[in-house]
Amino acid sequence: MADVALKDLRKSFGDVEVIKGVDIDIQDGEFVVFVGPSGCGKSTLLRMIAGLEDITAGTLEIDGQVVNEVQPKDRGIAMVFQTYAIFPHMTVRENVAFGLTIAGMPKAEKDAKVLEAARILQMEHLLDRRPSQLSGGQRQRVAIGRAIVRDPTVFLFDEPLSNLDAALRMDMRMEIGKLHNQLTATMVYVTHDQVEAMTLADKIVVLEDGQVRQIGTPMDLYHHPANLFVAGFIGSPSMNFLDVTVDAKHDGTVTVSNPSLDPIEVTPTDSVAPGARAKLGIRPQYLTPSADPTKGKLHGTIELTERLGTETIVDVAMADGTKVIAALSEDAIFEIGAEVSLTFDPAKTHLFAAP
Amino acid sequence: MAVIDPANHGLRLATRYTVLILIAAIFVLPLLFMVMSSLKPTEQLLNDTSSLRAFLPVGDISLQNYYDAFDRAPIGLFVFNSLLVTVVTVSLSLLLCSLAAFSFTFLKWRGKGLILSITLATLIIPFETIAIPLLLLVSKLPWIGLEGFRIGWLNSYHVQIVPWIADALTIFLFVQYFKDLPEELVEAARVAGASWWQVYLRVVMPLSGPVIATGAILKSLKMYNEQYLWPLIVVQQESYRPIMVGLGYFFQLQVAWGEVMAYLSLITVPVLVFYLMLQRAFIASIASTGVKG
Numbered sequence A: 001m002a003d004v005a006l007k008d009l010r011k012s013f014g015d016v017e018v019i020k021g022v023d024i025d026i027q028d029g030e031f032v033v034f035v036g037p038s039g040c041g042k043s044t045l046l047r048m049i050a051g052l053e054d055i056t057a058g059t060l061e062i063d064g065q066v067v068n069e070v071q072p073k074d075r076g077i078a079m080v081f082q083t084y085a086i087f088p089h090m091t092v093r094e095n096v097a098f099g100l101t102i103a104g105m106p107k108a109e110k111d112a113k114v115l116e117a118a119r120i121l122q123m124e125h126l127l128d129r130r131p132s133q134l135s136g137g138q139r140q141r142v143a144i145g146r147a148i149v150r151d152p153t154v155f156l157f158d159e160p161l162s163n164l165d166a167a168l169r170m171d172m173r174m175e176i177g178k179l180h181n182q183l184t185a186t187m188v189y190v191t192h193d194q195v196e197a198m199t200l201a202d203k204i205v206v207l208e209d210g211q212v213r214q215i216g217t218p219m220d221l222y223h224h225p226a227n228l229f230v231a232g233f234i235g236s237p238s239m240n241f242l243d244v245t246v247d248a249k250h251d252g253t254v255t256v257s258n259p260s261l262d263p264i265e266v267t268p269t270d271s272v273a274p275g276a277r278a279k280l281g282i283r284p285q286y287l288t289p290s291a292d293p294t295k296g297k298l299h300g301t302i303e304l305t306e307r308l309g310t311e312t313i314v315d316v317a318m319a320d321g322t323k324v325i326a327a328l329s330e331d332a333i334f335e336i337g338a339e340v341s342l343t344f345d346p347a348k349t350h351l352f353a354a355p
Numbered sequence B: 001m002a003v004i005d006p007a008n009h010g011l012r013l014a015t016r017y018t019v020l021i022l023i024a025a026i027f028v029l030p031l032l033f034m035v036m037s038s039l040k041p042t043e044q045l046l047n048d049t050s051s052l053r054a055f056l057p058v059g060d061i062s063l064q065n066y067y068d069a070f071d072r073a074p075i076g077l078f079v080f081n082s083l084l085v086t087v088v089t090v091s092l093s094l095l096l097c098s099l100a101a102f103s104f105t106f107l108k109w110r111g112k113g114l115i116l117s118i119t120l121a122t123l124i125i126p127f128e129t130i131a132i133p134l135l136l137l138v139s140k141l142p143w144i145g146l147e148g149f150r151i152g153w154l155n156s157y158h159v160q161i162v163p164w165i166a167d168a169l170t171i172f173l174f175v176q177y178f179k180d181l182p183e184e185l186v187e188a189a190r191v192a193g194a195s196w197w198q199v200y201l202r203v204v205m206p207l208s209g210p211v212i213a214t215g216a217i218l219k220s221l222k223m224y225n226e227q228y229l230w231p232l233i234v235v236q237q238e239s240y241r242p243i244m245v246g247l248g249y250f251f252q253l254q255v256a257w258g259e260v261m262a263y264l265s266l267i268t269v270p271v272l273v274f275y276l277m278l279q280r281a282f283i284a285s286i287a288s289t290g291v292k293g
């Protein structure tokens, strides 16, 4: 168990800086998830914690020790890769025991540990198989088994589930969640998957272009995104953004409007001046069709509907051409081409300065 | 999908086999000629070369050439010397070259690219151009062996071994192979606590069966079959002489072709045995690595 502290961490490949000064504090036992668009540096950051990439500048501390120059093997970490990376020339048992074998652990103790890991991951019956005889999910279990037998202080996961199919991904996601509760270890987890991030994380780190955009609990990021990027990145379907004009400024709130939106009073996230253009963010889930079409706040035409069972996703085109996506209750039925009027609670919107 | 016409299919098979048989013949006939000739007196052997009889055990067939060859040269000693030099050189070469390639592939150090380029550039230098400088060098090098300390490496086994251990071709083979190993396997081993030595011994080498077999075959054939010039100039004593230098025993005044063929047949046996052995290992190692995603 250990804290991990990243202090102004930087990484360049040649002349290209890909990690541009990252500060993150990870508490002992915390489950931290890195999310961000492809190429933003999630894997690089994780590999720097693992010691697989050199640190160009800044300091990395694990358990209070600066480990910038420490070899991966001496960092007390374990890592699970997207491609599983289990050794094809060893049986499952040998794979799981790998870290213990090279540490020279006596056989009896080693066997006990391997069995314990196999029990936790429910793969006792697979121990004598070869990797080529395993399914993707089973392989990933082996990789996780290889990580847990070492009792690492920090677990690192780089998109461990992205090669699995949807059903298996959900199972394994729950297993990893359970594992975290059982082992109470510090875990750092990289993913593309919103659901994984929201369900597993104690703390999510949103990265963009090698920089931290926001750090917070899943609900923090969802309800109080600090900037336009985080607002658009967290949540599915993504938040709608309307181009609005600031009409007036009051004490802590502003009035905004646009041609398809009747003036509303909202609390801005960024400071905005009257007359300025701004972005008003509304989550699709917070839009509801108004019973009286003349009373709604947004007026448009239905372009597309997708019925997902639990909800119906509706694309609405406003008069000025902007599109708005609404996630409506499952039994709402709409005709394509029909006029709708949507309403929402201004308190649940986010106002950002226009970029 | 086109429908396979059975007649066409038969024709294709026949063509394929004809080509294969022709290619096989190109490789087998010289061996056959060698073995058949070794059983014939020199005079008949020379006459037979003008006809297909050269490949057949006809006429005056006996093992006389073999008896004579053994009388003329210490064949057992030569074969032993060659085998010893080959086994030791190949083993050390595989070890050293794979370590060098490991460093070139997986470790990070300053000047790596340049040194690898220089190493590979040595591939184009023919041995003949460095033979004399190398001779001058080894004749002055010190050595501590079983007989104690001495200056100069001439007339020994090690003079036939050490200069051949490091070789760019073997390094190149390993580098190419290592580059294609999934990098995550190495990284997974490192984060699981392995030192670089352990990565080499427990992950990289066990997965390198095919390249080890290839390297071993190429290097062994070179060391056993082609070591002529170097031992000729560094070894004067009969007791360290390898097989190819030994061939010279049969080319004095009058060439005893029958004995030459007997000698060649004898020294080919270890090569065939070795090749058949490694061929199986080669196929097995390919089958067992099967790295699947």
Ligand SMILES: Nc1ncnc2c1ncn2[C@@H]1O[C@H](COP(=O)(O)OP(=O)(O)OP(=O)(O)O)[C@@H](O)[C@H]1O
Pocket (backbone or CB within 6 Å): A013, A018, A036, A037, A038, A039, A040, A041, A042, A043, A044, A045, A192
């Ligand atoms: N070895 C390398 N040499 C040069 N550039 C690299 C190297 N590894 C990564 N990069 C660059 O660094 C940036 C970040 O890459 P990284 O793999 O960390 O992204 P990521 O956030 O993990 O993306 P993804 O979600 O697609 O996995 C990318 O622009 C990538 O091209």
Ligand SMILES: [Mg+2]
Pocket (backbone or CB within 6 Å): A042, A043, A044
């Ligand atoms: Mg990545």
